[in-house]
Amino acid sequence: MALEPENNYFDTHRAELLKQHRNEFVLIHGDDVIGAYATFDAAYTAGVQALGIEPFLVRQVLDREPPAQFPALMLGMLSAQLS
Amino acid sequence: MPSFHNYLFDAGQHGPGPHPMPSAVMFSAHGATTPVIVSVPPAVENYLNNAGQPVPPPSAGLSLVDTGASQTCVHEPVLKALGLQPSGTIQSGTAAGPVTTSLYFIRLALPGLMWVGDLQVVGVDLSGQSLPTDPPQDIVGLIGRNLLQNWTLIWNGVGGHWSIST
Numbered sequence: 001m002a003l004e005p006e007n008n009y010f011d012t013h014r015a016e017l018l019k020q021h022r023n024e025f026v027l028i029h030g031d032d033v034i035g036a037y038a039t040f041d042a043a044y045t046a047g048v049q050a051l052g053i054e055p056f057l058v059r060q061v062l063d064r065e066p067p068a069q070f071p072a073l074m075l076g077m078l079s080a081q082l083s
Numbered sequence: 084m085p086s087f088h089n090y091l092f093d094a095g096q097h098g099p100g101p102h103p104m105p106s107a108v109m110f111s112a113h114g115a116t117t118p119v120i121v122s123v124p125p126a127v128e129n130y131l132n133n134a135g136q137p138v139p140p141p142s143a144g145l146s147l148v149d150t151g152a153s154q155t156c157v158h159e160p161v162l163k164a165l166g167l168q169p170s171g172t173i174q175s176g177t178a179a180g181p182v183t184t185s186l187y188f189i190r191l192a193l194p195g196l197m198w199v200g201d202l203q204v205v206g207v208d209l210s211g212q213s214l215p216t217d218p219p220q221d222i223v224g225l226i227g228r229n230l231l232q233n234w235t236l237i238w239n240g241v242g243g244h245w246s247i248s249t
């Protein structure tokens with residue numbers, strides 16, 4: 001799975017991150033928190049400048065993230081409609 | 084706030100005049116689609132230029148307005164062809180349980196709506212999705228509610244057209 005070490009680190013340290021960086025966007029590579037930023041764009045730009053086009057995680061520090069919804073895609077309704 | 088009106092026509096259906104009429108049947112079958120151009124975000128473009136590496140050319144296709152999708156999605160092979168790496172993941176619910184999907188930061192242009200922006204999109208598999216036009220046009224993106232929340236969308240099913248104000 002993509003970014004598994006970074007997400008594991010985030011989930012393990014969420015409480016600590018919430019104390020220090022609530023609502024900010026943290027930039028994580030492996031087990032390293034490279035920084036915390038006010039916006040996603042700032043965190044992403046810092047990640048590219050530091051790591052180039054390697055994978056890295058930018059994640060907002062929240063109590064929990066809302067799940068995504070893609071009903072047409074997940075249920076195959078796009079294919080049914082368009083084929 | 085600019086407004087854009089989009090009509091689908093059935094080539095064989097004409098009204099009383101010489102011009103084709105918007106087709107409610109075509110609109111219902113195809114949905115609201117608009118051209119899309121996917122490219123690397125400015126941070127990656129700058130990085131590649133500074134490193135003396137070529138910037139992958141943008142990829143073009145059609146996008147489908149999907150009010151059921153909470154996030155905007157792009158066909159993942161298009162994102163990989165641009166050399167992009169995931170910058171996040173997201174959990175989505177399915178009948179089989181939660182699935183983790185990769186997020187990518189991109190520059191997205193919707194020339195039919197005169198809109199360009201940088202945003203995170205969900206990498207999804209849209210293989211085989213195309214409009215049955217002649218020639219068929221591939222659908223490479225779904226415009227979700229994270230973009231639509233900023234705009235006004237009017238769906239006129241009876242009239243066979245849709246409008247959007249960005």
